[in-house]
Amino acid sequence: MMIEGLSIWKAAGVVGSLGGAYAAYTTLPVNIAMRKLNSVIRMGNLYMSIQGYKGRVIKKYPSFSRKDIRIYLNRTEISFVLPIGLMPDEIYKKKDLFYQAFGSELEFDLSKDKRRFFIKAYNEEVKMFDYDQEKIAEGAKDIPLPIVVGNTQSGLVVYNMVENPHLLITGETGSGKSIQLRSILTTLLTQCKDRVELYCADLKRTEFHIFKGIAKEVVIKPNDLETLLLKVVKKMNRTSDLLNKHGLAHIDDLPKAIRPKYTLVAIDEFVLLKKEKDIMSMLEEISSVGRALGVFLILSLQRADSTVMDGILKNNLTVRMAFRASSAVNSRIAIDSGEASEILNKEKGRFVFSMDGLKFAQAPLLALTDAKAMLEPHRWQETTAENVIDLRNNEYDVEEESEPIDEEENIFGVLEYEN
Ligand SMILES: Nc1ncnc2c1ncn2[C@@H]1O[C@H](COP(=O)(O)OP(=O)(O)OP(=O)(O)O)[C@@H](O)[C@H]1O
Ligand SMILES: [Mg+2]
Structure with a gap:
């Protein structure tokens, strides 16, 4: 009996531990x-x-x-x-x-x-963070045309625009598009100005004034943008002739001595160009043939629907940053997927990054004063002392933010600086 009792207990013990396991x-x-x-x-x-x-x-x-x-x-x-x-x-x-x-x-x-x-x-979401000059410079180092994305769950992401040309930035008002453009362009101008010529169009006239004197051109009017794009297309054609002459297919294959700089055209508030047919067709051309010729686009607008942006142009903008969208439909217009509408209003600078898959990301917050401070040494570097005084007196001592916009006045019109 004792033995039987014992074995029952033993068996129960074994079953119990097996159950626990x-x-x-x-x-x-x-x-x-x-x-x-x-x-x-x-x-x-x-x-x-x-x-x-x-x-x-x-x-x-x-x-x-x-x-x-x-x-x-x-x-x-x-x-x-x-x-x-x-x-x-x-x-x-x-x-x-x-x-x-x-x-x-x-x-x-x-x-x-x-x-x-x-x-x-x-387990946790990516937090807001300030633009860290050293860290971003380190991330951008060795990348021919570095585009700073921001923090994803796997850390800071910077990609090479030469390999992934043409970027579309979308998002509802106040979602963080312009701050992201500020950070992308400031990085380019401070890290690799010797490799890229930047052409900016700031159709809302509030953002790109800080790039004047460093970017090749900064324009605020569609007419001036048209002239600017004509120049870019001409430059593109010259590069194409050069490649033909040497029997080469990509700008990077050209010998360094004759290789033109990359060209980047960045346009904030693209929607204001919606009726500009000539501009649209030039942008379409750049988006179609620019890649091999080293000419790239960054376009930013709230909603990239077909009434604003032609299908060909949109399809050629292969990399997407979709900041908060007001509806799943709007999110799908940007990234063929609803995620951007799940971003909360308070989550400024958060977006869905679409490039070989989708990732949530957080853009660095680069304050205007910090961007100015970073850009300042580059602004005067290539101008003579005489020019500095001249330009300062004539162009730069303008209070940007509080400046009322005068339709007649063209203080921020085409400003070109020879490098
Ligand atoms: N990466 C960021 N981190 C923290 N806050 C941000 C970030 N980006 C933007 N913000 C906050 O959101 C505000 C609006 O950003 P921004 O001007 O870039 O929006 P927008 O999308 O360009 O809007 P609009 O379409 O009206 O021009 C900023 O002034 C800032 O306070
Ligand atoms: Mg904006």
Whole structure:
């Protein structure tokens, strides 16, 4: 009896510890993530169906194993392989399910062969931060034409515009577009002015005055922009002739001695150009052939719908920064996806960055005074002492912010500086 009693207790002990081990196993973060992924795939009907033997339908689901789930202190990384025939778009269409399962801080990436999906689910959102000159200079170093994106969950992102030409920035009023442009252009002008000529159009007349005297040209009127673009197109044609003459395909292939600088045209408040047909057709031309010729565009506006921006131009603006959108429809107009409408009004400078996948990002906050201080040494560097006095007296001692805009006056008209 004693022996039997003992074995019952023993058996209970074994079952108990097995049960405990099982409970511990199922609550392992890896297993929780696997279960969530499984249910997202099933609930989203994410499968490819094929006809099997005797007309039976076989469902092929994305595949993954334990080693495709990685748990880190600040994030969970998940990846899975699509069956051939299941298009990545089908996954993107069901993105909301992934958000429901894994939280709001997700980053989606796709392998080049479009078979493997990578999803990173972060525990915390990216915080606002100030422009840090040293850190950004370090990030921009060695990049031929560095565009500062800002902080993503994986840290500061800076990309090369030569490889990813033409940027579209959208977002409702007050969402952070102009501050982002300020930071992008200030970085370019302070880090690689010797490699790029910057042409700016500030149709709202509030932002780009700080670049006067450093950028090649700063204009505020559509007419002046048209003249500016004519020059850019001419320059582009000259580069094209040069490439033809040397039998080369890309500006970077030209010998250094004869290689022209890159050209960047940045336009804030693009919507004000909507009726300017000539300007539009030149921008379209630049967006179509500019890449190989080293001519790039950054266009910023609230809503890039077809009444404002032609389809060809929009399609050629392959990199997108979508700041807060007022509706999912507006977000989709910018990035073919609704995320930008989930950004809250108070989340200034937050946006969805679309370049080989989608990521939430936070733009650095670069205050006007800080941008001016950074730019100042570059402004006077190439002008003679005489010019400094001259220009100061005539052009620069203008109070920018409080300056009433006089339609007749063209103090910020075309200002050209020879480098
Ligand atoms: N990266 C940022 N970090 C923190 N605050 C920001 C950031 N960007 C913008 N802001 C805040 O939001 C305000 C509006 O930004 P900004 O002028 O860039 O908006 P906008 O999108 O250009 O608006 P509009 O379409 O009206 O020109 C700024 O004055 C600043 O206070
Ligand atoms: Mg603005």
